[in-house]
Amino acid sequence: MTDEPSPDFEVPVGLFQDVEDLKAEVTRLSAQVTRLTASATAEAEEPPGDTADAGEEAPPGEDDEDEWQFPPFILLLDTPEYDDELRALIEWVEGVLVPGYLAEPSADARWCHLWFEHTVAVARLHACWLAWQELTDPATCGYTGPSVWHRDHLDPCLRELRASSGPFAGCVKGEHQIDHRLPSTVPSAWRGAGA
Incomplete structure (x- = not known):
């Protein structure tokens, strides 16, 4: 067997990026399959409960709390949780969004x-921040996540907020107004029938 010379051709740069995106995906x-397999195995290995309880189902709502993994939409939170979530949101907006993305305000x-006083x-x-948390983790979204976040979440959010008819329409330098955008009542569907 003779040594054959390696072929002389150029590999397009985009091919390397595609390969890296495929590796991330x-x-x-693989991580998702591992998580699903582990949870399925854990469910299959659970020891059976008391025979007296075998025919009874768990009361609704008891297991739902254990399954919840992500923070709910901020406007649905009650006071202590809302305050904690708002503090974290303020930290992100003031630490990431304002210095990195907001230029001098204008008309x-x-x-x-x-x-934070404008609902x-x-x-x-908050919705933009939740998307940022998900789409800036290469383990869950690959290397294109930040681009998707900018295009699908940040740009539309800032367009709406900073528009002349947005929530800051009555706010000018040195002057702050919130009354112009506050609804008279919060829809009862947001809080449930009993609220």
């Missing part, structure tokens, strides 16, 4: 330094 899917691009702004920024 395989890693993410075409408004911003209120008391944004609409809190709701939009």
Whole structure:
């Protein structure tokens, strides 16, 4: 057998990026399969309960709390949880969003330094922050996650917030207004029938 010379051709740069994206996707899917397999195995290995309880189902709502893994939408939280979530959101907005993405406010691009007093702004920024948490982790979204976050979440959020008809419409430098955007009542569907 003779040594054959290696072929002389150029590999497109985009091919390397595609390969890296595929590697990240395989890693993410492998981790997901491992988690699903582990949970399925754990469920299959659970020892049977008392024979007296075998025909009874658990009361609704008891197991639901254990399954909840992600923070719910901020406007649905009650006071202590809302305050904690708002503090974390303020830290992210003031530490990441404001210095990295917001230029000087203007008539075409408004911003209120008391944004956390605008319910609409809190709701939009919280949703954007939740997406940021998910889409900036290469283990779960590959290397394209940040690009998707910018395109699908940040840009539309800032467009809506900073628009001349957005929640900061009445706020100008040195002046803050929230009354212009507050709804008169919160829909009862958000809080449940008993609220």
